[in-house]
Amino acid sequence: MRKILVGAALASLFIVGANAEKLVVAATPVPHAEILKVIEPQLKKAGFELEIREFNDYVIPNLATEDGEVDANFFQHTPYLDEFNKNKGTHLIKTVGVHLEPMAVYSKKIKDLKEIKDGAKVSIPNDPTNESRALDVLATAGLIELNDVALKTPLDIVKNPKNLKFTEIEAATLPRTLDDVEIAVINTNFAMNAGLNPTKDALAIESKDSPYVNIVVVKAGNENSAKTKALNEAITSKEVKEFIETKYKGAIVPAF
Template sequence: MKTWKKIVAAAGAAGLALGLAACGGGDSAGGDTKLIVGASPDPHAKILRYVADNLAEKQGIELEVKEYTDYVQPNEALNSGDLDANYYQTVPYFDDQTAKNNWQFDHGKGIHLEPLGIYSEKLKDIKDLKDGAKIGIINDPTNQARALNLLADNGLIKLPKDEKQQKVSVIAKSKEYNPRGFELPEVEGPQLVRALADVDIAVINGNFAQLGGKEPSDALILESTENNPSLNILVWKKDSEKVEAIKKLDSLLHSPEVKAFIEKTWPNKAVLPGF
């Protein structure tokens, strides 16, 4: 009888162990919490893989990086549960998309910046820009606002107080906001470097500048990380069961090791640590 009780007890223990394993389905066999994180290939995925190879294991995290080449799928995959987090977007983009789609997401502090630059093939100093000059501006709404801010920060235009009016279509026609009478043609992001032949200057995102053969050192003016809302962030669902592990990952992304990795990997300042 005692032997039978022992067998039953052993079976019950085994069943309990299986039940606990099933409940922890998101964990790897080694006991680490597995996180699947969506990211743009460069620099986001590179930074995450550095963390995966050098820092994550010590924090009990198994990190799988899934690459995306567009800006729509990573948030949709996060919302559907296919991802535990994503790392590819800026705060203004996050605010816009979560409001439009009613996504219940949360995010950490800024990690890095891919700085916008003001580039030219005709000028060597922004002081040489003449009234009525042509300034190429990206036609994407989120990045356009960022480009207009860079121009305003450098005294080339003024911005309406109403953020809804901070558009090229409003500013270009206004003597109040565009007192120097600049032409502001809107251009597809990937075409901005090519458009430099037809404009006096253009405000170009770092990734598009590099694709067109430009380096940050070529810019007349480069965007600063200080108080910049366009720093890239780690994003996750508010009700995620893995929020503790995700916040550990966010902490690793703000570590001295990651800062040193960014500075070493992109010495040309195409990517800047934002912390």
């Protein structure tokens, strides 16, 4: 009788596992994929098998979400999403905000921004929202002054006392430019992926009241699906908040 009961229990567990619906989320490796791994057990209890697809890219995850290749993505902030929808004609929407990754200035050649040389080379992201954000960081640090426009480019610099020379680079490759430039303004996920920590290695860092909170994104029409609701609940749980605070020690800040 005992063997029959054990066998029935195992069969039941197998059926639950077999019936779990797959939930596919596109993410950049650090910290997004790391955070998603924390919620795998919660999603499993809710009946979903989480599959994380990692990308070192800001375009493909959105296109994959639009095309239905993935159920959601987790890598971007709202200004980037809005600009992407506008330029690509996609129909993607935010569900929940998860964390802020303060953008920061890094260098292998100087220890303080006061040491920056006249005519120094500066690398910044080449996508519109992150480029504007990077320029704001440099303006706050006192290196440049900018026109008051929504999306800034180097053409909006009105004062550049150090005659800084700007190079626009794909965000993911910015850490590799540090040997060739005097300073680079890098998104935290790519900085951390290259072994840089904004709280320890940055020469200047974005304010914590930044509007650039990283969000979960789905295609319009899927925001009320069972998958999306389960993902939203798990990724804004107490467990995730504690993980972010413990793992990243202020380099990344919970936004819920």
